[in-house]
Amino acid sequence: MFVQYDDGREQLIARGGPSLEGAEFAGGLLDGSNRVTAGVFPAALSKDYGKGQREIFHGFLPGIPAQEAAAGARAYAADVNRGGDAYAPLGTNSNSFAADVIEDRFGRRVGDTGTPGYRYHLHAQRTAPQPFDLSPLLRTAPY
Secondary structure: OEEEEEOOOOEEEEEEEEOOOOHHHHHHHHHOOOEEEEEEEEHHHOOOOOOOOOOOOOOOOOOOOHHHHOHHHHHHHHHHHHHOOEOOOOOOOHHHHHHHHHHHHHOOOOOOOOOOOOOOOOOOOOOOOOOOOOHHHHHOOOO
8 A cells, every 4th residue: 555646747655665575575574674664756766656556545635735745754754764663464564654644644544454554553763852941941940
């Protein structure tokens, strides 16, 4: 499952996948080294581009360019890549990423029996917020 952004001028695809592919894929599942990775790409560069697809959800964001609409997915993908979730075909996987992105943007989690893993939320490593500076308050405290 993937998320496509199309504003009529630009098409982007947000997708997740395993960190290991080909012959290394199975070994990574067995030893736990295969991780969920994610990213936002120009649609033509995505392995999903031009292949048959089945639409499970369609959302509309009027007047928002594809780059802006995909900004949240791009930031979340960076967090997912730091988070290190194990890739599991029936657990956390690319469908989890797409479902998380759609839920964040539209408030609705989507998926079905053809998209195993959509029910699982990824444990993204969020960028830590800057600590709040208390020093001005401490200097002007009324004591």
